Amino acid sequence: MFRLIVTGFAVATAFAAPSFAASFNTLSGEAPLVIAHRGASGYLPEHTLAAYELAIQMGADIVEPDLQTTKDGHLVAMHDSSLARTTNVETVLGERNGSYNVSEYTLAEIKTLTVETSAGNSYPGYTPSMAEPFKVPTFQEVMDLVKAHNTATGDKIGVYPEAKVPSAETMNRQILTEMQANGFTTREDNSFVQTFSAQGAADLAAIQDELGMDNQIAVLGYAQLTAEGFGVYDYPTGTINQLADLALFADGVGVNLGSLTSEFIVAAHDLGLAVHGWTFNQSTEEDALAAQQAWIDAGMDGLFTNYTDLTRAIVDANVSAVPLPAGLPLMLAGVGSLAVIRRRRKAA
Numbered sequence: 001m002f003r004l005i006v007t008g009f010a011v012a013t014a015f016a017a018p019s020f021a022a023s024f025n026t027l028s029g030e031a032p033l034v035i036a037h038r039g040a041s042g043y044l045p046e047h048t049l050a051a052y053e054l055a056i057q058m059g060a061d062i063v064e065p066d067l068q069t070t071k072d073g074h075l076v077a078m079h080d081s082s083l084a085r086t087t088n089v090e091t092v093l094g095e096r097n098g099s100y101n102v103s104e105y106t107l108a109e110i111k112t113l114t115v116e117t118s119a120g121n122s123y124p125g126y127t128p129s130m131a132e133p134f135k136v137p138t139f140q141e142v143m144d145l146v147k148a149h150n151t152a153t154g155d156k157i158g159v160y161p162e163a164k165v166p167s168a169e170t171m172n173r174q175i176l177t178e179m180q181a182n183g184f185t186t187r188e189d190n191s192f193v194q195t196f197s198a199q200g201a202a203d204l205a206a207i208q209d210e211l212g213m214d215n216q217i218a219v220l221g222y223a224q225l226t227a228e229g230f231g232v233y234d235y236p237t238g239t240i241n242q243l244a245d246l247a248l249f250a251d252g253v254g255v256n257l258g259s260l261t262s263e264f265i266v267a268a269h270d271l272g273l274a275v276h277g278w279t280f281n282q283s284t285e286e287d288a289l290a291a292q293q294a295w296i297d298a299g300m301d302g303l304f305t306n307y308t309d310l311t312r313a314i315v316d317a318n319v320s321a322v323p324l325p326a327g328l329p330l331m332l333a334g335v336g337s338l339a340v341i342r343r344r345r346k347a348a
């Protein structure tokens with residue numbers, strides 16, 4: 001593979017001769033996706049419009065909202081079933097039926113809350129464009145943000161919703177109908193739908209067929225090696241699904257990094273399945289590079305990252321799509337963007 005070599009973020013060329021089109025060991029041969037895990041959640045409160053907007057500005061290919069359902073049936077971006085960890089629900093609304101579960105509160109009530117996490121609520125050089133950047137957003141609001149960016153720039157950033165109630169038919173159907181209404185309809189729209197339930201993923205595929213949709217489907221879980229080959233541990237059932245069975249309806253698998261091996265990636269690719277690793281949480285350039293480069297070399301197709309800018313820089317440093325000297329401006333631009341990131345992070 002001809003590519004730029006990044007060592008301690010000093011970018012040097014690996015070219016002994018003019019380069020050809022960049023080649024990756026991904027399923028498509030294209031650069032891996034930079035997936036903004038809960039937005040730019042290393043810098044701003046997770047699952048907020050500000051975190052998603054910053055991730056888009058940092059170069060995310062796709063943004064990930066986990067989804068929960070409110071008491072009155074709205075999909076909102078929220079990882080936990082409870083509002084307690086990431087919002088001030090305890091002081092503003094108090095407990096409801098013995099819990100702080102999203103399902104106990106209406107959207108109007110949830111909109112009175114503020115998302116507060118250890119990530120802080122500002123990032124150097126970034127000013128949120130929206131009036132209330134740290135409220136719990138609806139899935140619709142996340143898609144509106146992405147669509148506005150795509151319309152303004154011509155980019156094709158996708159959304160990567162996760163059905164956090166894995167086997168819920170109602171939630172699965174609602175996610176897809178909302179995506180369809182917003183134009184995230186086919187794989188060309190660069191979107192995935194994900195769930196920790198293989199059955200839920202199969203249901204998503206069936207509902208898509210019914211609705212005439214073709215977004216990519218990812219099954220989440222832990223990689224497992226069994227006597228029959230590689231599989232994915234399925235949370236809801238406690239069973240292991242073989243990759244060959246998942247390949248019948250899924251486009252990819254989202255796999256816990258601690259369980260993943262390069263052999264698993266090869267096996268998945270042999271079956272036409274993309275592999276997305278979760279979650280990269282390195283907050284320094286050096287640590288991010290050390291953790292992510294080997295997976296890029298192994299052919300990982302998408303990286304769930306809390307630090308969009310760092311993963312974007314690493315992926316971009318692997319790209320050199322045109323021969324020198326025509327590629328020189330791109331290389332210099334890459335070096336320049338790394339310098340900008342370094343300055344921003346120093347300022348932070």
Ligand code: G3P
Pocket residue numbers: 037066079162194220254278279304
């Ligand atoms: O969806 C991929 C990854 O986000 C799974 O873990 O718990 O962060 O949703 P979690």
Ligand code: CA
Pocket residue numbers: 064065066162
């Ligand atoms: Ca998730």
